[in-house]
Amino acid sequence: MKVHLQEDILKDQKRAAAFNRERFNLSKTLVINLMSSPGAGKTTLLEKTIKNLNGNYRIAVIEGDLATERDAERLRALGVQTVQINTVGGCHLDARMIAKQLPHFHLEEIDLLFIENIGNLVCPSGYDLGQNYKVVLLSVPEGNDKIPKYPIMFRRTDMTIINKIDLLPFVDFDLAEAESDLRAIHPEAHFKALSAKTGEGFESWIDWLRDVHQTCTRH
Template sequence: MKVNLREDVLKDHNVVAKLNREIFKKNNTLVINLMSSPGAGKTTLLEETVKYLVNKFTIAVIEGDLATDRDAQRLRLLGIKTVQINTVGGCHLDARMIAKIIPEFDLNQIDILFIENIGNLVCPSGYDLGQDYKVVVLSVPEGNDKIPKYPVMFRRTDITIINKIDLLPYVSFSIEEAKKDLAAINPQAQLLELSAQTGEGIEDWIKWINDAYLQCVKP
């Protein structure tokens, strides 16, 4: 028996992603899909981002994990509307999951919606959730091999954040090599260097979000 693999197996998901995007656009809600490997610092980065932006924007979060709501609890402590999605073993979020919980948000009152995806450098890269931007976080302790070893993830993102730069003196990681590897597979992608723990460099990330929001709400 032959199986024709030319048809897009993600077609239905992409249709739902398009509908999600239309809903977000209608409400002028900027949506950022945040991806990384486990432990890269997505939640800490979100916590610090919220602290910088909460007085200017109304922010909400969709938190994706295989199990538990520990990260969601951390964000709720900041007074942020956070809805948990547990995939119970699934390695990524998809557009259908997002669509199911959109009604839990009053998007008309939300300026920025962050989607913290499952910690994984493979599966999340292939799924459009209806977001405006895909952002990948790479932490310096992971080493310089991640960009060339997982090119699909970095090729499909709008911006790459190098996190935990406060650890550069203690690990073997080259920012210049990361820039070179990223430019080779995704010349259009931006690269930011920061430490979510110390706050070093986070102003550039905040500026990027502000600029992205202004672009999002243009008529």
């Protein structure tokens, strides 16, 4: 006997994502879902972004980790409202987790909301959080093989940032090859190379955030 399952098991997740997106659109809050493997530099990128934009943009963060509030504490030290989600063993954030945290924020008073996802190049790519854009970081010490080996992540992402370019003289990483690999699977994706530590190439990222925020507020 065969049983045919017609019900979408992710329907609650999809409803939560739609709920989040409606809330974000109503408040004109630009939401960026940041993803990467562990140690690629998401929190350092956020620290420098906050320092560049704070004062001109009202910024908040939802921080995802399996355990601890260490990254959240780094961002709170910059005066930014940061809410921690600890998944304990979960490998990604989902829209329901985000929806549960929204009552902590006055979204109409937030211009940019960053969601720092769990460090993982597999699971987070498949979950819509209601964000405007998905951004993935790849650090040069990870090597050129990651884009071809994890194509789903890079195919489902609006922007790929190559981080830690200050280490290029010391590691075997080819920026042109990385961009070519990305174009082969996602021709329309934005591609940026920068160092969140030194600030090299950072202005291009900041300019993009300003541009997409203007687009967000016009709708």
